[in-house]
Amino acid sequence: MNWEFLNRSILQGVKAVPQPQGIDVWIYLSVVWALGYFLYLGIYRLILSDLSRIPGDRLAALTYWYETYYEVYRGGQYFHVIDEMHRRYGPVVRVNPNEVHFEDPDFNDVLYPGLGKRRDKPEYAALRAGTPGSIVATAEHDVHRRRRNALSSFFSGASVRRLEPIIHEHVGRLLSRMQDCGIHHEVVELHHMFKACASDIITLYAFGDSFHFLEKKDFGQPYFEAGDTFNGLTHVFGAFPWLARLAIATPGWLVKILNPSVSDFVDSQEWWLNKVREIRQSGDPERAKSTIFGGILNSSLPEEDKTDARLASEAQLVVLAGEGTTAHALTSAVYHLLANPIELQKLKDELATVVTHQRQVPTFTQLDKLPYLSAVINEVIRLHPGAMHRQVRVSPDDPIVYTDKRRGVEYVVPPGTVYAISPLTSHMNADIFEDPFQFKPQRWIDHPEISRAFMGFGRGNRGCVGMTLARREVGAILASVFLKYDLYRGQDGLTLELYDTVRTRDIDANADYIVPRPAKGSRGLRVRIRN
Numbered sequence: 019m020n021w022e023f024l025n026r027s028i029l030q031g032v033k034a035v036p037q038p039q040g041i042d043v044w045i046y047l048s049v050v051w052a053l054g055y056f057l058y059l060g061i062y063r064l065i066l067s068d069l070s071r072i073p074g075d076r077l078a079a080l081t082y083w084y085e086t087y088y089e090v091y092r093g094g095q096y097f098h099v100i101d102e103m104h105r106r107y108g109p110v111v112r113v114n115p116n117e118v119h120f121e122d123p124d125f126n127d128v129l130y131p132g133l134g135k136r137r138d139k140p141e142y143a144a145l146r147a148g149t150p151g152s153i154v155a156t157a158e159h160d161v162h163r164r165r166r167n168a169l170s171s172f173f174s175g176a177s178v179r180r181l182e183p184i185i186h187e188h189v190g191r192l193l194s195r196m197q198d199c200g201i202h203h204e205v206v207e208l209h210h211m212f213k214a215c216a217s218d219i220i221t222l223y224a225f226g227d228s229f230h231f232l233e234k235k236d237f238g239q240p241y242f243e244a245g246d247t248f249n250g251l252t253h254v255f256g257a258f259p260w261l262a263r264l265a266i267a268t269p270g271w272l273v274k275i276l277n278p279s280v281s282d283f284v285d286s287q288e289w290w291l292n293k294v295r296e297i298r299q300s301g302d303p304e305r306a307k308s309t310i311f312g313g314i315l316n317s318s319l320p321e322e323d324k325t326d327a328r329l330a331s332e333a334q335l336v337v338l339a340g341e342g343t344t345a346h347a348l349t350s351a352v353y354h355l356l357a358n359p360i361e362l363q364k365l366k367d368e369l370a371t372v373v374t375h376q377r378q379v380p381t382f383t384q385l386d387k388l389p390y391l392s393a394v395i396n397e398v399i400r401l402h403p404g405a406m407h408r409q410v411r412v413s414p415d416d417p418i419v420y421t422d423k424r425r426g427v428e429y430v431v432p433p434g435t436v437y438a439i440s441p442l443t444s445h446m447n448a449d450i451f452e453d454p455f456q457f458k459p460q461r462w463i464d465h466p467e468i469s470r471a472f473m474g475f476g477r478g479n480r481g482c483v484g485m486t487l488a489r490r491e492v493g494a495i496l497a498s499v500f501l502k503y504d505l506y507r508g509q510d511g512l513t514l515e516l517y518d519t520v521r522t523r524d525i526d527a528n529a530d531y532i533v534p535r536p537a538k539g540s541r542g543l544r545v546r547i548r549n
């Protein structure tokens with residue numbers, strides 16, 4: 019673009035207007051320059067850009083403010099707008115000037131390939147997570163690979179199997195806390211217990227120590243509330259990355275003064291950092307073998323990847339990724355099973371085929387023989403993905419070429435463009451999932467091919483590293499809870515009953531803050547426990 023020529027032409031065109039003097043000239047020129055720049059930017063984005071042929075709301079293609087309005091001002095509401103765009107324009111839509119969103123399950127593996135293909139992440143997605151340097155925030159493919167490799171062996175099937183005693187111990191503790199509440203037929207916000215349990219397990223695995231939330235009267239609620247407040251900034255950080263940089267650079271003590279509601283979270287950040295330092299200094303080979311951060315510190319990662327700051331960030335990611343998501347799956351599962359007695363009975367019948375004792379925590383080997391339990395887990399994560407954000411990727415080398423078969427149109431997304439799929443959009447595709455809003459675990463047994471549309475754990479080389487652990491944890495807890503408790507129908511004995519829990523208000527995603535949020539004022543999953 020020849021700016022000099024543009025500015026000169028505009029100035030010549032307004033010769034009749036009295037010419038400003040001194041500093042006014044600079045203001046005048048700046049305004050003209052800005053107007054010209056924005057005019058050019060608008061024309062470029064709408065007409066000249068390689069993405070201009072991609073359908074979607076024109077405002078979304080013109081400016082990032084469209085997305086910012088729905089995400090920041092309206093609070094995580096852009097996912098509804100994107101769904102509406104797909105309904106109106108088809109399987110590929112442009113959701114901001116540099117991002118294309120897809121909804122075609124048969125294209126998922128092209129968008130999220132395995133190891134052979136490079137996939138980057140955009141910088142803003144890295145900052146948005148609030149964990150700079152962690153694997154989820156590592157933009158460049160090769161750096162991501164080496165950092166992820168150092169972590170992934172701790173989440174292999176064999177490693178997770180070694181965690182079985184720890185998971186069993188925590189499930190036992192959870193059941194005993196539930197039993198305590200049952201003595202006086204208390205109404206319990208069960209999601210707090212699940213968060214506490216998931217947090218204790220992953221923190222213990224990461225550092226060899228935990229906050230012991232399951233033993234606390236409030237199940238660590240102040241910590242989780244502070245985490246929610248921190249997480250509420252995700253869209254602000256995405257829209258204004260300089261704010262994210264500022265927040266990250268601000269010392270913890272100052273953050274606590276400026277925003278006391280995040281104090282518990284800041285304290286936990288310090289705790290994670292101190293644990294990393296402690297493990298680094300301990301030189302204990304056992305700790306290195308059995309804890310994630312011991313392993314990372316002893317791995318072949320270059321020293322630049324083993325700094326305290328990066329590992330504290332990785333710690334925050336691992337802990338946050340492992341607690342809220344797992345607890346959300348458990349919460350949604352308990353809701354649906356108590357709200358659908360026929361499905362609950364099917365699960366209980368299946369459990370009875372491998373476990374005879376009501377108070378037993380089933381072994382992993384027993385859980386592997388339970389296809390209906392596995393289908394329940396798939397179905398709750400389909401309906402309520404614990405990480406519901408747009409799974410953004412960039413293909414740095416090759417264009418993405420997509421053919422909309424229904425319309426017979428080919429779209430080319432050039433290398434360097436951001437693209438994404440949102441799990442909930444994919445999971446509500448009525449062509450794949452009949453009655454998509456309904457809880458029907460049996461569909462996973464009758465139609466295994468539907469898994470091609472499942473994005474609950476992401477896919478490809480940046481998919482969820484903790485999937486095996488998550489499935490084990492959710493399976494063990496669900497099975498143990500429903501082996502022990504029946505649905506309350508007025509009988510005596512160990513029972514659970516939903517208490518003022520409404521799916522659309524308390525369980526469904528009402529806002530996307532990477533993790534889903536229920537409606538404002540919701541008290542989540544409430545259950546009356548009776549012994």
Ligand code: HEM
Nearest residue numbers: 153154339340343344404405409475476480482483484488
């Ligand atoms: C039901 C529980 C879980 C769900 C639904 C879930 C979902 C996801 C999803 C969708 C992604 C991809 C994010 C993206 O593409 O932007 C992801 C990534 C990740 N998850 Fe999970 N997750 C769960 C449990 C866990 C657990 C228990 C851990 C253990 C620490 C974990 C650790 C991670 C990590 C480290 C990543 C980043 C992977 C990377 O960037 O390479 N997740 N998870």
